Amino acid sequence: MRISLVFLGLSWLALPCLSKNQELNTERYIDGLDHDDLRTVLDLKPDPWRSVEEGHLARLLIPRACESDHSTDVRNYMKDIFVKLGWHTEETAFTSKTPIGDVTFTNLIATFDPEAPTKLVLSAHFDSKHYDTWPANQFIGATDSAAPCSTLLDVAESLTPLLRHKQTLVQADEYEGDEEWAHTTLQIVLFDGEEAFHDWTATDSIYGARHLAERWESTYLPDNHAYHSSYLATRRYDPTPSILSTIENLVLLDLLGAVDPHISSYSKRTHWLFKHLADVEDRLEELRREGLPNKGKGKGKWFEGFGWAGAIDDDHRPFLERGVSILHLIANPFPRVWHTLGDDASVLDMPTLRKWNALMRIFTVEYLGLPVPSSSPGEVEQSAGMGMAARTDDLVSLSRKEGIMQRMKRKVRVRAELVFVLFRTRICSGYVVMGLVCTASVVIDRDNSISSHQYLLDSKLSGDCLIHRPRS
Numbered sequence: 338m339r340i341s342l343v344f345l346g347l348s349w350l351a352l353p354c355l356s357k358n359q360e361l362n363t364e365r366y367i368d369g370l371d372h373d374d375l376r377t378v379l380d381l382k383p384d385p386w387r388s389v390e391e392g393h394l395a396r397l398l399i400p401r402a403c404e405s406d407h408s409t410d411v412r413n414y415m416k417d418i419f420v421k422l423g424w425h426t427e428e429t430a431f432t433s434k435t436p437i438g439d440v441t442f443t444n445l446i447a448t449f450d451p452e453a454p455t456k457l458v459l460s461a462h463f464d465s466k467h468y469d470t471w472p473a474n475q476f477i478g479a480t481d482s483a484a485p486c487s488t489l490l491d492v493a494e495s496l497t498p499l500l501r502h503k504q505t506l507v508q509a510d511e512y513e514g515d516e517e518w519a520h521t522t523l524q525i526v527l528f529d530g531e532e533a534f535h536d537w538t539a540t541d542s543i544y545g546a547r548h549l550a551e552r553w554e555s556t557y558l559p560d561n562h563a564y565h566s567s568y569l570a571t572r573r574y575d576p577t578p579s580i581l582s583t584i585e586n587l588v589l590l591d592l593l594g595a596v597d598p599h600i601s602s603y604s605k606r607t608h609w610l611f612k613h614l615a616d617v618e619d620r621l622e623e624l625r626r627e628g629l630p631n632k633g634k635g636k637g638k639w640f641e642g643f644g645w646a647g648a649i650d651d652d653h654r655p656f657l658e659r660g661v662s663i664l665h666l667i668a669n670p671f672p673r674v675w676h677t678l679g680d681d682a683s684v685l686d687m688p689t690l691r692k693w694n695a696l697m698r699i700f701t702v703e704y705l706g707l708p709v710p711s712s713s714p715g716e717v718e719q720s721a722g723m724g725m726a727a728r729t730d731d732l733v734s735l736s737r738k739e740g741i742m743q744r745m746k747r748k749v750r751v752r753a754e755l756v757f758v759l760f761r762t763r764i765c766s767g768y769v770v771m772g773l774v775c776t777a778s779v780v781i782d783r784d785n786s787i788s789s790h791q792y793l794l795d796s797k798l799s800g801d802c803l804i805h806r807p808r809s
């Protein structure tokens with residue numbers, strides 16, 4: 338993608354003219370989970386990653402240029418995950434002219450309930466940038482966008498039992514959430530061909546997204562489609578609704594996974610969703626600090642910027658031009674390793690990745706009003722979340738023991754150092770020594786208490802920091 342320096346008045350006055358859905362506003366009140374429910378969602382399987390060699394990420398961190406065998410392998414790998422989860426999958430293959438000749442691209446689209454009238458779309462691109470020569474053709478694109486893809490796989494895996502439970506409740510007329518959004522489903526779109534082959538232009542970039550937006554715009558809904566009786570259909574003038582019409586909001590993740598990203602809001606239409614994500618981030622931070630006597634040393638907030646004075650060209654553009662409501666989650670400024678061989682596993686920050694997983698899980702649960710399982714076993718088909726909660730308790734116990742041991746060691750070391758210093762400076766007064774040692778012990782105890790909790794909650798929400806070296 339590239340930064341498009343467009344003035345506010347130009348971009349946001351011009352773009353709506355392209356849209357027949359311009360007046361659609363999907364803003365609504367979203368009920369936030371309390372801390373107990375947040376913990377339950379974080380405890381859902383799959384387990385938090387401890388390194389990039391675990392889980393799906395390891396399978397994605399390879400060069401995945403369009404039309405390569407690796408690209409096919411990665412797409413098949415992701416498709417198999419959705420098939421095993423019971424999602425509907427679709428691959429849209431097409432051939433397009435590019436600066437290096439005709440290339441075949443294939444988007445992967447996975448939908449929990451393909452019969453649903455409306456959907457929330459989460460998306461990322463799975464291709465890595467094409468380079469002609471070695472060693473540049475070993476480019477991996479860990480942040481661009483292997484890591485966002487792995488986050489979307491985590492959302493699908495962790496939330497499928499909750500989606501299924503909600504579906505059962507709705508069918509039994511027992512769903513307690515808002516009726517208007519009860520039937521909204523989750524769709525995950527993994528774009529091929531986001532990267533330009535040469536310089537980024539309107540025709541040499543986002544091949545998969547341009548194809549899919551055109552295809553969906555020209556695929557009209559049959560008369561018996563559930564959309565016609567949905568709340569969206571009653572809110573806008575849309576005499577010939579297409580597949581595009583069924584999208585409530587499209588969220589695009591890109592260039593994520595490096596430490597401390599700065600995320601801006603680029604759309605007035607979805608600023609309410611941006612603010613909601615910022616709220617989720619605040620609640621995660623509260624959870625992390627819960628029970629701590631003092632304020633912890635959390636990293637800075639990610640969702641604070643307002644990028645209305647410019648936009649970043651990316652896979653969302655063809656959808657935006659057709660009136661789809663877009664939330665673009667992209668690190669701005671870009672990661673320092675952008676489009677270099679340095680964009681490999683070494684740039685990924687595990688706490689950051691785990692926080693992205695946590696954010697997107699909670700955002701999706703709250704957006705879709707998914708029922709969070711209570712502590713009663715068997716409420717949902719897969720009770721793995723409860724198992725993870727038990728392991729969380731184990732983690733707490735372990736951490737406390739480690740904390741006590743750390744404090745004891747630190748006390749002994751500090752007392753020894755103080756006695757040594759005082760002995761050397763010959764200001765040995767017994768009372769002074771005892772007073773200083775006791776004061777120091779209390780201070781160190783309090784600091785250790787904070788840091789041990791900090792470590793525990795960090796590891797649950799985002800994990801201990803593991804930086805990995807590049808693959809050979």
Ligand SMILES: [Zn+2]
Pocket residue numbers: 338466481532676
């Ligand atoms: Zn890129």
